[in-house]
Amino acid sequence: xxxxxxxxxxVRFASxxxxxxxxTIAGPVEGKGPLAADFDVVLPDHAYGERTPERSETKILxxxxxxxxxxxxxxxxxxxxxxAGDLLNQVISAxxxxxxxxxxxxxxYGACSTCAMSLALAGMVIDGxxxxxxxxxxxxxxxxxxxxxxxxxxxxxxxxxTSQYTVTGAGAALLASSGVxxxxxxxxxxxxxxxxxxxxxxxxxxxxxxxxxTLLAHFDDTGxxxxxxxxxxxxxxxxxxxxxxxxxxxxxxxELGDNYRDCGLMxxxxxxxxxxxxxxxxxCSAVVTFGHVLKEMEKGTYRNVLLIATxxxxxxxxxxxxESIPCIAHAVxxxx
Amino acid sequence: MTYLFAFLVGGAIxxxxxxxxxxxxxxxxxxxxxxxxxxxxxxxxxxxxxxxEFAGAGALTPVSGFGASIxxxxxxxxxxxxxxxxxxxxxxxxxxxxxxxxxxxxLVALIANPKA
Amino acid sequence: MASxxxxxxxxxxxxxxxxxxxxxxRQLAYKxxxxxxxxxxxxxxxxxxxxxxGGAIAVLGQLVLRFFMSRGLDLDAASAPTLAVxxxxxxxxxxxxxxxxxxxxAGAGAAVPITGFAxxxxxxxxxxxxxxxxLGMGAKMxxxxxxxxxxxxxxxxxxxxxxxxxxx
Numbered sequence: 001x002x003x004x005x006x007x008x009x010x011v012r013f014a015s016x017x018x019x020x021x022x023x024t025i026a027g028p029v030e031g032k033g034p035l036a037a038d039f040d041v042v043l044p045d046h047a048y049g050e051r052t053p054e055r056s057e058t059k060i061l062x063x064x065x066x067x068x069x070x071x072x073x074x075x076x077x078x079x080x081x082x083x084a085g086d087l088l089n090q091v092i093s094a095x096x097x098x099x100x101x102x103x104x105x106x107x108x109y110g111a112c113s114t115c116a117m118s119l120a121l122a123g124m125v126i127d128g129x130x131x132x133x134x135x136x137x138x139x140x141x142x143x144x145x146x147x148x149x150x151x152x153x154x155x156x157x158x159x160x161x162t163s164q165y166t167v168t169g170a171g172a173a174l175l176a177s178s179g180v181x182x183x184x185x186x187x188x189x190x191x192x193x194x195x196x197x198x199x200x201x202x203x204x205x206x207x208x209x210x211x212x213x214t215l216l217a218h219f220d221d222t223g224x225x226x227x228x229x230x231x232x233x234x235x236x237x238x239x240x241x242x243x244x245x246x247x248x249x250x251x252x253x254x255e256l257g258d259n260y261r262d263c264g265l266m267x268x269x270x271x272x273x274x275x276x277x278x279x280x281x282x283x284c285s286a287v288v289t290f291g292h293v294l295k296e297m298e299k300g301t302y303r304n305v306l307l308i309a310t311x312x313x314x315x316x317x318x319x320x321x322x323e324s325i326p327c328i329a330h331a332v333x334x335x336x
Numbered sequence: 337m338t339y340l341f342a343f344l345v346g347g348a349i350x351x352x353x354x355x356x357x358x359x360x361x362x363x364x365x366x367x368x369x370x371x372x373x374x375x376x377x378x379x380x381x382x383x384x385x386x387x388x389e390f391a392g393a394g395a396l397t398p399v400s401g402f403g404a405s406i407x408x409x410x411x412x413x414x415x416x417x418x419x420x421x422x423x424x425x426x427x428x429x430x431x432x433x434x435x436x437x438x439x440x441x442x443l444v445a446l447i448a449n450p451k452a
Numbered sequence: 453m454a455s456x457x458x459x460x461x462x463x464x465x466x467x468x469x470x471x472x473x474x475x476x477x478r479q480l481a482y483k484x485x486x487x488x489x490x491x492x493x494x495x496x497x498x499x500x501x502x503x504x505x506g507g508a509i510a511v512l513g514q515l516v517l518r519f520f521m522s523r524g525l526d527l528d529a530a531s532a533p534t535l536a537v538x539x540x541x542x543x544x545x546x547x548x549x550x551x552x553x554x555x556x557x558a559g560a561g562a563a564v565p566i567t568g569f570a571x572x573x574x575x576x577x578x579x580x581x582x583x584x585x586x587l588g589m590g591a592k593m594x595x596x597x598x599x600x601x602x603x604x605x606x607x608x609x610x611x612x613x614x615x616x617x618x619x620x
Contacts, residue, residue, distance in 0.1 A: 052582045152579035153450035154546055156555020156562040156571050157364060161491040196479035205486050240491060339514050346510020347503035353560030354502035358493045364563050369599050371564060373607040380611035388527060393513030396531055397538050397566045399600060405531060406608030414616040422612050426605050433535035437573045440540055444547035445577035445589055451549040
């Protein structure tokens with residue numbers, strides 16, 4: 001009997017895990033954005049002194065993780081599990097950072113939904129009594145993502161109106177069974193949703209149905225509504241995707257108000273920075289949530305936050321073979 | 337005067353490329369292949385030589401001119417030495433450019449790193 | 453949400469199960485919604501900038517062509533060195549990191565001229581060298597330029613063959 005399961009796809013943590021420390025690192029473009037002051041480290045350039053952008057991504061993921069442990073004022077050896085993921089093939093950034101950290105490790109892949117997905121998993125591990133400290137982290141990097149999913153960096157390519165800019169950065173959070181800080185209270189696991197989009201230049205539009213599905217499931221399962229949260233935050237739907245999400249949930253009788261925002265639109269100033277429709281990538285929701293939103297919760301700006309991180313589960317291979325883009329979204333509720 | 341025609345024709349071919357990009361879902365790679373093939377076919381209908389004389393580099397430098405140059409090279413060699421010339425001629429006009437791209441491309445890659 | 457058009461298209465698929473039809477209907481309805489709401493490119497601006505930048509590159513090419521023709525080469529003979537010089541220009545602009553900026557600005561205006569062809573080769577070479585000089589740079593240099601050469605050659609040979617066989 002799953003006593004903590006609520007409705008079809010939501011869990012309610014009986015003893016909610018507490019976020020006792022965070023670490024965020026952002027890239028040079030994010031460092032010129034509106035949230036620059038909230039990040040622990042801003043990189044001077046994409047390379048960060050490394051030979052390849054992949055090494056640079058591993059480095060920032062590891063450093064963000066170490067910052068989170070430091071902030072929690074515990075020893076690294078006390079961390080029971082490290083749950084991490086990124087966008088690259090075989091989640092190499094996470095695996096390679098785990099090699100340096102030497103903490104028992106679960107590598108996860110949820111594309112850009114990794115942040116919420118790993119928070120949900122960490123919550124289950126802690127609430128299940130399997131751990132006292134779980135470190136969750138994820139990263140993305142503009143150059144590594146461009147190379148893997150799109151084109152070489154120096155290629156002449158004009159962005160489409162719905163193209164997004166992969167956030168360079170890493171975010172980590174240390175969850176604990178006891179302590180002081182915001183709590184992860186609910187987690188709704190998404191189903192893979194695919195409304196047949198094949199437009200590789202429009203991830204927001206492809207992922208919006210998954211976000212809508214998970215959001216509606218969360219409200220169904222918990223009996224809550226949009227007004228129960230001070231902030232409903234999607235991961236990286238960007239301008240077009242968030243517009244589509246509003247449309248889709250409106251069709252189901254749910255109206256999203258001013259308390260709905262998207263990390264991809266918060267991390268950049270999409271008017272003055274040339275980033276297309278907004279940010280994307282695992283780090284997008286991670287640096288905004290762990291860097292900005294949790295700080296605002298500490299100040300008392302927000303008390304109840306619902307994070308819905310969305311991910312597109314295609315690969316360059318599946319796209320070239322003409323497959324549509326399956327998408328997923330996971331939601332976690334964070335309360336001060 | 338040729339400079340004006342070069343500007344107009346070169347610009348127009350690029351504008352066609354842009355319309356393909358903006359009005360279809362084709363990737364830049366598909367668009368370039370389409371224009372290249374279109375250039376080669378135009379050369380087959382004897383359309384490209386007059387355009388070349390009229391607009392000079394305006395017809396030569398777009399990628400469609402690259403396709404036309406391949407077709408024209410193949411045909412010129414075939415006329416000179418028979419059917420085998422089809423194959424020896426394809427890179428008659430374009431081979432130098434490809435060799436330059438490979439050689440200096442490798443040289444640049446040796447010293448420069450991607451920035452943006 | 454499913455519009456008339458979407459319903460009509462689906463009813464032509466009687467072999468599908470109820471659930472599959474419903475799913476297909478949702479997909480079509482969403483596709484329509486996306487097409488209706490998706491922000492359009494700035495068509496006029498894009499075409500004008502592509503026209504001007506592409507035209508300007510052609511004028512530069514014309515200067516080079518004139519130079520070789522003033523040295524006594526005829527139009528055919530001057531074509532090859534002109535293409536080569538323009539490719540060199542594209543190579544250098546890429547190495548300096550400015551050609552991708554030009555591409556963002558001008559779209560096809562930067563991609564269609566032969567300088568853009570050079571850019572695809574150098575950009576790939578610079579990027580993939582990190583996977584090794586042989587299997588990285590060597591293998592992937594023509595990642596984007598390759599199709600142009602392949603289909604240019606296929607079309608060129610076929611066209612020239614037909615022309616060769618039909619001309620007296």
